[in-house]
Amino acid sequence: MSQPLIQLKQITKTYGSGLAAMQALRGVDLDIHSGEFVAIMGHSGSGKSTLMNILGCLDTPTTGSYFFQTIEVNTLTRNQRALLRRHYLGFVFQGFNLLSRTSALENVELPLIYRGMAKAERHDKARKALDIVGLTGWETHTPAELSGGQQQRVAIARAIVTEPTVLLADEPTGNLDTERSREVMEMLCSFNRDLGITILMVTHEPDMAEYAKRVVHFVDGLVSSDTEQKP
Amino acid sequence: MIWNALLLALREIRRNILRSCLTTLGIVIGIAAVIIMVTVGNGVTAKVSEQISSLGSNLLMVRAGARGLTGTAVKPFSLEDAKTISGQVNHLKAVAPSSSKSTTAIFGNKNWSSTVTGMTEAYMIATNWVIGEGREFNDSELRSGAMSCIIGNTVWKELFEGQSPIGSKIRLNSLSCTVVGLLKAKGQAFGRDQDDTILIPLRAFQRRIAGNLDISMISVSVDEDYATEKVQKQLKQLLRDRRHISGNEDDDFFILDTKEIAATLTGTTKILTSLLGSVAAISLLVGGVGIMNIMLVSVTERTREIGTRLAIGALEREVLLQFLVEAMVLSCLGGFLGIVLALVASIGISKAIDVPFILDLGIIVIASLFSAAVGIVFGYFPARRAARLDPIEALRHE
Structure with missing residues (x-):
């Protein structure tokens, strides 16, 4: 098999110290290859969110090493990790996290501004991304004028506008009803299938995990099962 | 970025x-x-x-009477004092003895209370007056004490209502007086209207209006680049000597330095x-x-x-x-x-x-x-x- 895109070796994460120390991850080994669609499942407190933060380069492991392609992430500085996020990762959050009182177009443009892209190109790309998520005609609307499903689609457009290598989705359907959840999941599937974006998704809903090609279960900070599934 | x-x-x-x-x-x-x-x-x-500069530049105003004292107790200056000052003190541009009295000016059916000042040629220089219309007094008017006058802007406005005053005769204390000049307006200074003034030759003032030879004020204009303090000291000593004021007595005159006030x-x-x-x-x-x-x-x-x-x-x-x-x-x-x-x-x-x-x-x-x-x-x-x-x-x- 080829070199994995993401390689976790004996990752541990401990919060606090001494008697109050809490071990959220207790030696996780995980390889993720390019083009995979992985659902990470587990109860709250199982360490799945901690893992997601580490995978998203928002947090660093206490011990162990994390390779992203050939980069050893745990040796990077805060700024270097920010640059890695900027150029390779896209994020979709449970709470959407759009900028309020800011149009859908400007929200989607945001990561491109940080990439220093010129205005015309930025607008063009943002429009295309909104078109992909089916929000053509809603560019000037602010989050308050959009439904929950539409807001999450704006957030997804913001995540894919930079054409990331990996899309990290933290409970992307957590705030949506079944119908909207299905739409979002189908969208993620199509990105994975058509654009070749690797997707890592945290969820606790088995229905949503069914869309993934691979499901990893977490119990008490360790991988308890890792299964490939046929669509 | x-x-x-x-x-x-x-x-x-x-x-x-x-x-x-x-x-x-x-x-x-x-x-x-x-x-x-x-x-x-x-x-x-x-x-x-x-x-302040409209009062006259680098001007020392020497008044008879101790500071704040007016009336009959004041011992006036004489023309001789002014002459001695200009003779003995250096760096002076002009020494102008003058005397004033309030009076009523009448023209036609209008009258106006103003101050009439008897003055010499030097007065115009020392106090920065400029003629707006007409002329200054000529030598013969000054020497002979002719009843000619130069009026200030306010007097002109009150008496002439915009007409040219030159050549007209106004009455001062029932004496007829020919207007030969009109002063350019200076405006207010410290709440006093400087333009409310009538100037006549000093000799005419002494003979016809005051009836004595008293001088109430000597305006001394100092050269532009010379310190007024030095002149002030000299003036003080000179006047004390002339007025026979002994060592520990107070001055019976006072000197106002416009530069100091400024x-x-x-x-x-x-x-x-x-x-x-x-x-x-x-x-x-x-x-x-x-x-x-x-x-x-x-x-x-x-x-x-x-x-x-x-x-x-x-x-x-x-x-x-x-x-x-x-x-x-x-x-x-x-x-x-x-x-x-x-x-x-x-x-x-x-x-x-x-x-x-x-x-x-x-x-x-x-x-x-x-x-x-x-x-x-x-x-x-x-x-x-x-x-x-x-x-x-x-x-x-x-």
């Missing part, structure tokens, strides 16, 4: 337009207050020195200006604290948003710069509006209290720099706080 920060900051300001306006208000008021105080203060100072008064207005300016500067400081306050609230309120920015790849310094630029744009905008407001208000106030409007570019430059500095200083702390946020904590923030 700076353009990106500017773009992001402007979007933020637009997003919270009302709050942004209210935030800048503190700076607007602070900057405006400082500039108004300084501009109007400068105007008052200029007005005071202008009034220095005292402008000094006072300058102190007042800087005092008011400093008080206004405190309000500017309060405005700066207001910006910091709002920016801190804004950082707390926007924690999740900052988390999002950090998650999608904003660098620490980019977040710092965005908040810093935001604070600076607000304070500079406030500074700009404050300057505009101050200029409009200063012009209005200057007009209302009748002082010249003096634009001090220095204070405007200082105000601009200060408002930018307020942005940096008071914006830095909140900006650093935003930049140092932990993205995970920030994303979790409710």
